[in-house]
Amino acid sequence: RKEVEQDPGPFNVPEGATVAFNCTYSNSASQSFFWYRQDCRKEPKLLMSVYSSGNEDGRFTAQLNRASQYISLLIRDSKLSDSATYLCVVSVYNTDKLIFGTGTRLQVFP
Amino acid sequence: GAVVSQHPSWVICKSGTSVKIECRSLDFQATTMFWYRQFPKQSLMLMATSNEGSKATYEQGVEKDKFLINHASLTLSTLTVTSAHPEDSSFYICSQPREGRETQYFGPGTRLLVL
Numbered sequence A: 001r002k003e004v005e006q007d008p009g010p011f012n013v014p015e016g017a018t019v020a021f022n023c024t025y026s027n028s029a030s031q032s033f034f035w036y037r038q039d040c041r042k043e044p045k046l047l048m049s050v051y052s053s054g055n056e057d058g059r060f061t062a063q064l065n066r067a068s069q070y071i072s073l074l075i076r077d078s079k080l081s082d083s084a085t086y087l088c089v090v091s092v093y094n095t096d097k098l099i100f101g102t103g104t105r106l107q108v109f110p
Numbered sequence B: 001g002a003v004v005s006q007h008p009s010w011v012i013c014k015s016g017t018s019v020k021i022e023c024r025s026l027d028f029q030a031t032t033m034f035w036y037r038q039f040p041k042q043s044l045m046l047m048a049t050s051n052e053g054s055k056a057t058y059e060q061g062v063e064k065d066k067f068l069i070n071h072a073s074l075t076l077s078t079l080t081v082t083s084a085h086p087e088d089s090s091f092y093i094c095s096q097p098r099e100g101r102e103t104q105y106f107g108p109g110t111r112l113l114v115l
Helices: none
Strands: A004-006 A011-014 A019-025 A033-038 A042-050 A054-055 A060-065 A070-075 A084-091 A098-099 A104-109 B005-007 B010-013 B019-025 B032-038 B045-051 B068-072 B074-082 B090-098 B105-106 B110-114
Touching: A004 A084, A004 B068, A011 A019, A011 A060, A019 A084, A019 A098, A033 A060, A033 A070, A042 A054, A042 A060, A042 A084, A042 B105, A070 A084, A104 B110, B005 B090, B010 B019, B019 B032, B019 B090, B019 B110, B032 B074, B045 B074, B074 B090
Parallel strands: A011 A104, B010 B110
Antiparallel strands: A004 A019, A019 A070, A033 A042, A033 A084, A054 A060, A060 A070, A084 A098, A084 A104, B005 B019, B019 B074, B032 B045, B032 B090, B068 B074, B090 B105, B090 B110
């Protein structure tokens, strides 16, 4: 079983749509959680950290359920520029190491 | 602006040659840097942790004699792919820890194609 699992997609949605991505992780000792965005042939860039209380940054909302070991990302009012691969990332307990999911591809069309 | 730079951004080489990739910390000193590899449509996989002034720590399954890491200064880590073969063709990315946020700054990556 992969340590971080995501639906690879692609998710094809029209502009303005709301789309949700899910992620599960296997190590219950994981401490920190993130969503990264990766554009084609580019490095990953931090989109947002994910907290147990849930957090929002503009059109983006992230949720963490530690009991279910489940992380989600909600994107509202999708823009063409949101087209990218979204990576679910989990830290390794007591280290600086990160474990990446394979990513979920989003394609927003006009 | 960029915090981590990598050079070269892409390289094409013949099978059997060695390729060196540089990773520089631009804004602050980095005692630790990470090297990842990403094959098409796959996740980033951590290869090794580079430690300034000491030996790198390699992840399971990564050959330390093939992927030589040198972290001789607080701003530079290098990864040398020795005797590269076509199966080593990949996207190599370095990163450094981000203070206080338990995440990392990533370099722009180096795309390696071995013919």
